[in-house]
Structure formats: structure tokens, C-alpha cells
Amino acid sequence: HQIFASARIGIAASSSGYTRADDILRDAAIALTRATVSSAPYEIFDPAMRQRAITRLQFETDLRKAIDEEAFEMHYQPIIALASGRIAGFEALLRWRHPSRGLVQPSDFIEVAEDTGMIIDIGRLTLAESCRQMAEWLARYVAAAPQMMCANVSSKQLADPGLMADIAATLRTTGLAAAHLKLEITESAFINDVPRAQATLNHARSMGVGWSLDDFGTGFSSLSFLHRLQVDTVKVDQSFVAEIGPAASGSAMVKAIVGLGHTLGMDVVAEGVETAEQAAALRKIGCEYAQGFYFSKA
Numbered sequence: 294h295q296i297f298a299s300a301r302i303g304i305a306a307s308s309s310g311y312t313r314a315d316d317i318l319r320d321a322a323i324a325l326t327r328a329t330v331s332s333a334p335y336e337i338f339d340p341a342m343r344q345r346a347i348t349r350l351q352f353e354t355d356l357r358k359a360i361d362e363e364a365f366e367m368h369y370q371p372i373i374a375l376a377s378g379r380i381a382g383f384e385a386l387l388r389w390r391h392p393s394r395g396l397v398q399p400s401d402f403i404e405v406a407e408d409t410g411m412i413i414d415i416g417r418l419t420l421a422e423s424c425r426q427m428a429e430w431l432a433r434y435v436a437a438a439p440q441m442m443c444a445n446v447s448s449k450q451l452a453d454p455g456l457m458a459d460i461a462a463t464l465r466t467t468g469l470a471a472a473h474l475k476l477e478i479t480e481s482a483f484i485n486d487v488p489r490a491q492a493t494l495n496h497a498r499s500m501g502v503g504w505s506l507d508d509f510g511t512g513f514s515s516l517s518f519l520h521r522l523q524v525d526t527v528k529v530d531q532s533f534v535a536e537i538g539p540a541a542s543g544s545a546m547v548k549a550i551v552g553l554g555h556t557l558g559m560d561v562v563a564e565g566v567e568t569a570e571q572a573a574a575l576r577k578i579g580c581e582y583a584q585g586f587y588f589s590k591a
């Protein structure tokens with residue numbers, strides 16, 4: 294075999310007043326890390342890089358501590374059945390109660406959690422808490438309770454061989470019936486290995502757990518995925534819902550996605566519904582479910 298190798302170089306200049314060999318090597322290593330991430334052939338160290346590295350390290354340390362101390366909380370956003378106006382279920386949304394930053398949204402820490410693999414532990418905690426809460430509501434309100442808890446699963450979790458055992462254990466300890474749990478996954482989770490991801494989906498489905506394809510329409514190959522994956526629900530991304538206005542043309546995309554979902558035997562949730570007009574249009578189109586600020590925040 295012919296092998297092609299490439300190299301990256303991290304450079305720290307000796308003019309910066311170093312007195313210890315370790316310090317200049319450390320800074321060269323920081324520059325090298327940056328070169329690797331940016332895929333530039335080389336990077337020259339500057340002090341801002343060290344500051345960024347320290348900030349990132351502190352953030353990682355905080356996040357690790359948060360896992361130990363379980364400093365996360367779940368906020369639940371109602372998913373409304375449009376035909377009846379009743380709450381059909383909830384999407385469990387993760388928040389991190391940071392000691393100095395306050396409540397941190399997942400968009401601000403999930404990337405770090407994924408890069409470091411901490412997402413596996415965080416995912417386990419959030420799944421356990423969502424299931425525990427749902428089981429409690431079902432026990433307290435019985436038939437009057439919303440019947441579905443939707444938990445987000447990241448691509449790293451989906452690829453984790455321990456995921457199915459975690460789900461089974463969580464259902465067992467919380468006493469939640471599998472039929473009340475639905476997992477949300479985005480298309481990006483399938484990009485690397487579709488057959489393997491589908492096998493995981495099928496395994497969960499055989500246990501009675503449902504799946505939603507989240508943020509549909511924002512990925513690269515939405516249509517082919519929707520056709521190939523066996524999921525129960527498709528969630529129309531809020532960017533399409535936001536287009537629904539007074540003009541009939543605004544709802545064309547949502548209408549098409551709802552029709553496609555129905556043809557493939559899926560039910561449809563519209564995300565990011567913010568106005569009465571959008572809710573009415575979605576009801577008219579025949580979209581089963583909706584969530585968004587118009588109904589309730591998390």
C-alpha cells in the first residue's frame with residue numbers, strides 16, 4: 294500500500310521571554326492543537342491561544358464537576374395535540390446550573406460535552422431524571438397525565454454500545470413503561486454509519502421505545518434519511534414553521550413535510566410555534582402535534 298502522511302507544526306517563538314523549557318513546549322503544544330483543529334499546516338503561538346485553552350480547560354473542569362454534583366436540571370416543554378388542544382407529552386430539555394454563569398443552555402456546552410465524551414454521563418443523568426419525572430406524573434395523574442416523554446439523544450450517545458443497556462436499566466429502576474418514552478435524534482447522528490444507527494433504533498423499538506427525527510430539514514440529506522430510517526415521528530424544524538405567515542405560500546414546505554411524513558406512516562410535530570396564526574395553519578394542514586412559545590416555554 295502506498296501511504297500518504299501529512300504533518301502539522303505548532304510553533305512558539307523563543308523571543309517571548311521564556312525561562313523554562315516546559316513553558317515553551319507547552320505553548321508549542323497549544324499551537325499544535327490549534328493547527329490540528331483548524332487543519333492549517335502550522336500555527337504560531339500567541340497568548341490569546343493560551344487564554345482560550347485555559348478558558349476551555351476551566352469550562353471542562355466545571356462541566357466535570359457538574360456531573361459529579363448533578364448540577365443539571367430538566368425543563369419540560371409541552372407538546373400539544375393540535376386537534377384537542379391537550380398536552381400530549383413533553384420534550385425534556387437540559388439546563389446546567391453553573392455557579393457563576395447561572396442557567397446555561399445546552400447549545401453552550403453540548404459541543405464540549407461531546408468532544409470530551411462527557412455527553413455519555415450527562416445523557417445517562419438526563420434520561421434517568423426525565424423517566425423518573427414522567428413515571429411520577431403518570432402515577433399521580435394516571436389517565437389525565439400526558440402520555441409521552443421525549444428525550445434528546447446525541448450522536449455520541451447513539452454510537453455508545455452501552456446505550457441500550459442504560460435505557461433498559463433506567464426503565465426498570467424508574468418503573469416507566471417503554472411506550473411512554475420517545476427518543477429524539479437528529480440526522481447528523483446517522484451520517485457515519487446508517488446501518489448501525491438503524492440497528493440501534495430497531496433494538497429500542499423492539500423494547501417499545503419510540504423515535505423522533507429531530508430538527509427535520511436542517512441536515513444535508515433529509516429526504517433520503519426520512520425514507521430510509523424507521524422512525525415513528527418527524528419533527529419539522531422551526532425554520533420552516535417560522536415561514537408560516539398570512540401568505541399561503543409560507544406554509545408550502547411544512548405542508549409538504551407533513552404530507553411526506555404521513556405517507557411514510559409517521560406522525561408530525563411542528564417545532565417553534567410562536568403565533569396563533571401558525572397554530573391554526575398547522576391544524577388545517579393536518580399536523581398532529583406542535584410545541585413552541587405560543588403554547589408554553591419549557
Ligand code: MG
Nearest residue numbers: 384445477507
Ligand atoms: Mg429535540
Ligand code: MG
Nearest residue numbers: 507508528564
Ligand atoms: Mg428540535
